[in-house]
Amino acid sequence: MALSVVDLRKAQRASGERTDGSGSSGSRAEGNENSGADESHESEEASAEQRPPGERADEESSAERPNESTMALSVAELRRSQRAASGPADGEGPRERLNESTMALSVADLREAQKAAQEAARRKAARNAAEHTAKTAPKPAESGPTGESTNESTMALAVADLRMAEARRAAGLTDSGLDDQATMNLSVAGLRAAVTERVPWPYLLRLAAPLIVGLVLWLVAVALTDASNLTDYGLVPKLPIVFWVGLAALTVGFWIVVRDPQRSNWWPFAYTMGLLLMERATQAMVYPTPLYAWAWKHDAVIDHLIDAGRLQRGAELGDMAVYDQWPGFFTAQAALVELTGAETAASFMAWWPLFSSLLLLGPLLLIYRTFTQDRRLIWTAVWIFYVANWVGQDYYSPQSLAFALHLGVIAVALRRAERRAPGRRSRQMVWTALLVPLIAGIVIAHQLTPVMLAVSLGSLLLMRRYRDWTLLIILMLVFLSWNLTASLPFLKEAVPDMINSFGKVADNLERGYGAKPTGTGALVASWAARILSAAVVLLAAIGLVRGGKLLRHRARPLLLLAGMPPLLAIANGYGSEMIFRVLMFMLPALCFFAAAALLPVARPLAAEPGGKGRPTTVKGFRYGVVPAVVLVMLTALFVPSYSGKDRLSYFPPEEVALVQKLFDQAPKGSLVVAAHRNYPLAYDSYWDVGHYWFLDDAKTHVDAIVKDPAGTLASDMGGVEPPGKAYLLLTQGQMANSEMNGMLTGDDLRNIERSVAASPLFKELARNSAGVFFELKRTPAPPAAKPAAKDRKAETGAKGRGEEPAKSAENAAKAKNTETDDSAAGSSGTAVGLMRRTS
Amino acid sequence: MKHRPLAIRLLTPAAGLVAMGATALPAASPLRIAPVALFLAAGPGFAALRIAGPALNRNRAVGPAENWDRNFERDSDRIEQFLLIILLSLSASVIVATALIAVELFSGLAVLGLLTLATMIAACCPQLPSTIGKHRSARAPSPPRKG
Structure with missing residues (x-):
């Protein structure tokens, strides 16, 4: 814009020096044509929702385009005028100039000049308006909501003035040079005012108000939320009404700012940040301790690596060795x-969902920007992705990082991994080299994500454009290199199960035992998640149908990427989690088409005004209101889907303190017995202390424990050799998990606790509001007919490792304790504990 | 990624050195966490992109059919660079930490030191010439965009 003003000044000087109208006829003709175009453009702009002038000056906004193009036209005209004015100095003789002048005085020019003269009075009034605008521009408060259109008219009038002056000079109708000079001065002043005009605060506030209101209400809600006694509905009933009002305000505000396709990207970006805060930071702010037993488990793995300082991939860690085989994260x-000096990872892992979600934003934007310039589509797809991604793989885990890296590779591949062509190979080498670290990071951090990445890259090969095997071959090389060396021990054990599960789609999509929601709260959360997922899939289908061939043609790679993950259900159940992982990997592509369902159908470029595909602002009930309602519903559904089972995942500080107290006093070689692994620090010191969760055992043995809790458990725990001790730990997290997943009722667990407390075989060591733990004092005589659970497990554990059963009491518990979670999923047919916060 | 003097280029490894120095501060202090987190999140990726920048910027990426938004391609390139800086840095941390623990030389300072060394080497390396990615054919940088 500064250049424009400089050019205008030059033009002003040039026009003052001009003595004829040579070389301006062409410019005028163009000017008139373009003027008509500009007028129509301006009317289109004026019909659009009001936007601030400052936003137009923003580089990120393309809202400045009309003005810029208008300016560019005028500058081009003025440059031509300048060249024409300086023509004699370049050697043009007076005769040539006279001829040009004669040519310029064409009938068309005269008509234009006449028309210009007739409009002189109106233009004069317009100049006065421009002057007035220039004076009032630095006072944005006075501009009011019409400041933007005023600015547009300022620009348009200034440009019109310049054209007018030029036309009059060309036609010889200028009374005096002073008049022209005044016109030019006014025009430059108007342009300068338009350029330097600031964004009116009322306008900014109007756009930002929903965001501000939403965030303020969110902060109020966080302050008001008491998460101490969660019910089966999790966090949902604890959230005050202001939270929901804030969420609705945020979502409606998002739609208001995003529905104008020319508004700055910073607006939807700000709203998306607000959404992420409300979605992914609420739990971190409401709960004093990190959520999810699995996150606590990963904290234990980190402790182990710091403690050991090396990888232990063999039998010494039992099934927990799998984490040392994919240790990247x-x-x-x-x-x-x-480096930070944090006591443990628990100090910051509550904020990981927010961080890992932020990591996805760049790849998502880049993926969507590969297929459309429509900001509405891009940001709406991003919004839908974040509200539909309830699966809960954003917690402190390797898969959260690997998923971000996966999307990053896909995003860059979609933009850069075109098939080879002459001269393109070297370029691909650079991009491929940059992606190798990302691929290596994925491979050494997580075992499923490289497979998903290979499938995704393989699907792109179906398109001629992306038919280049380089990236896929590199991925396979890195993958095989790692899996045939570092993670070979795991694969040796897992391959038979993988082969057995191949092709059993129904089994692979089946959720496991212990993952069946029980109780109204758990069912509501499960159904909310199902409805949310179904709604997104349905929207995507509608978007695909409505978008027609054009959308399918433009976004064909996304179509392929959405279609591939379900095929993995054929290969493996992934510890009964496959259905959720399939959904998660499909979401980025699905959400693009789901967003397309909420927006006007894209038309071929030839059918668009200007042939460049420039979208217009959506209005009316169908596109102005319905999408906002749909987005509000989806956003609201996210909350119960994501935090409706927080009773399972939240462990109050008392529970953490109780478990910590146990491990602080447990000698090396001890055994901790609990009903379920759903408690904090469950894997603490897993390299020194064994674990046994009796709900993982056979149903008959669980029945035996319920029938005679103290006797059966004492028998199970009796094989621990000194100095190790055996502890029984019962906490509220275990009780919640047992109740909400239909394994045992709360009464059953309370009976077990009462029985053990009353038994002389156990001694109560500590108790608080969150639980209790006992120490086994002595072991009852084992029943002759039936081996104790520990012996059975000892045999199982010893069989696999060639150990003597009598020496493997500790390992026996370990053999049972790690068959879940990502790093072990797929290796075990046991489904217990494989559920996440999913239904 | 413009060509910059060596002193400017050494700012990235200097950030690594600052992060290393910050580890002497009290545990979990914000002044300790901030430089460490900043360098681990962006330092190595920034150094890598500086080397490859000219070669990368030479060519257009695959883009949408529409072309009404003049700055769209530039903004997409910036997003791409930003995400590569972050993801490359995180990947570098993962790879270096895993390599060190595999050879039983793991420590936080060793990871940070190695990454700082890598960024220092990268800062001293010349940039890849833009001709690496230059098309020698008359073919369009990407297949014709169809509407």
Whole structure:
């Protein structure tokens, strides 16, 4: 814009020097044509929702385009005028100039000049308006809601003035040079005012108000929320009404700012940040301790790596060795813990969902921007992705990081991994080299994500454009290199199960035992999640149908990426989690088409005004209101889907303190017995202390425990050799998990606790509001007919490792304790504990 | 990623050195966490992109059919660079930490030191020439955009 003003000044000087109208006829003709175009453009702009002038000056906004193009036209005209004016100095003789002048005085020009003269009075009034605008521009408060349109008219009038002056000079109708000079001065003043005009605060506030209101209400809600006694409905009933009002305000505000396709990207960006805060930071602010037993488990793995300082991939860690075979995430986090001086990763892992979600934003934007310039589509898809991604793989885990890296590779591949062509190979080498670290990071951090990445890259090969095997071959090389060396021990054990599960789609999509929601609260959360997912899939289908061939053609790679993850259900159940992982990997592509369902159908470029595909602002009930309602519903559904089972995942500080107290006094070689692993620090010191969760055992044995709790458990715990001790730990997290997943009722667990407390075989060591733990004092005589659970497990554990059963009491418990979670999923047919916060 | 003097280029490894120095501060202090987190999140990726920048910027990426938004391609390139800086840095941390623990030399300072060394080497390396990615054919940088 500064250049424009400079050019205008030059033009002003040039026009003052001009003595004829040579070389301006062409410019005028163009000017008139363009003027008509500009007028129509301005009317289009004026019909659009009001936007601030400052936003137009923003580089990120393309709302400035009309003005810029208008300016560019005028500058081009003025440059031509300048060249024409300086023509004699370049050697043009007077004769040539006379001829040009004669040519310029064409009938068309005269008509234009006449028309210009007739409009002189009106233009004069317009100049006065421009002057007035220039004076009032620095006072944005006075501009009011019409400041933007005023600015537009300022620009348009200034440009019109310049054209007018030029036309009059060309036609010889200028009375005096002073008049022209005044016109030019006014025009430059108007342009300068338009350029320097600031964004009116009322306008900014109007756009920002929903965001501000939403965030303020969110902060109030966080302050008002008491998460101490969660019910089966999790966090949902604890959230005050202001939270929901704030969420609705945020969502409606998002739609208001995003529905104008020319508004700055910073607006939807700000609203998306607000959404992420409300979605992913609420729990971190409401709960005093980190959520999810699995996150606590990963904290234990990091502790182990810091403690050991090396990888232990063999039998010494039992099934927990699998984490040392894919240690990428944990080693990096161990380094972070050491470098920051944090006591443990638990100090910051509550904020990981927010961080990992932020990591996805760049790849998502880049993926969507590969297929459309429509900001509404891009940001609406991003919004839908964040509200539909309830699966809960954003917690402190390797898969959260690997998913971000996966999307990053896909995003860059979609933009850069075109098939080879002459001269393109070297360019691809650079991009491929940059992606190798990302691929390596994925491979050494997580075992499922590289497979998903290979499938995704393989699907792109179906398109001629992306038919280049380089990236896929590199991925396979890195993948095989790692899996045939570092993670070979795991694969040796897992491959038979993988082969057995191949092709059993129904089994692979089946959720496991212990993952069946029980109780109204758990069912409501499950159904909310199902409805949310179904709604997104339905919207995506509608978007695909409505978008027609054009959308399917433009976004065909996304179509392929959405279609591939379900095929993985054929291969493996992934510990009964496959259905959720399939959904998560499909979401980025699905959400693009789901967003398309809420917006006007894209038309071929030839059918668009200007042929460039420039979208217009959506209005009316169908596109102005319905999408906002749909987005509000989806956003609201996210809350119960994501935090409706927080009773399972939240462990109050008392529970953490109780478990910590147990491990602080447990000698090396001890055994901790609990009903379920759903408690904090469940894997603490897993390299020194064994674990046994009796709800993982056979149903008959669980029945035996319920029938005679103290006797059966004492028998189970009797094999621990000194100095190790055996502890029984019962906490509210275990009780919640047992109740909400239909394994045992709360009464059953309370009976067990009462029985053990009354038994002389156990001694109560500590108790608080969150639980209790006992120490086994002595062991009852084992029943002759039936081996104790520990012996059975000892045999199982010893069989696999060639150990003597009598020496493997500790390992027996370990053999049972790690068959879940990502790093072990797929290796075990047991489904217990494989559920996440999913239904 | 413009060509910058060596002193400017050494700012990235200097950030690593600052992060290393910050580890002497009290545990979990914000002044300790901030430089460490900042360098681990962006330092190595920034150094890598500085080397590859000219070669990368030479060519257009695959883009949408529409072309009404003049700054769209520039903004997409910036987003791409930003995400690569972050993801490359995180990947570098993962790889270096894993390599160190595999050879039983793991410590937080060793990871940070190695990453700082890597960024220092990268800062001293010349940038890849833009001709690496230059098309030698008359073919369009990406297949014709169809509407």
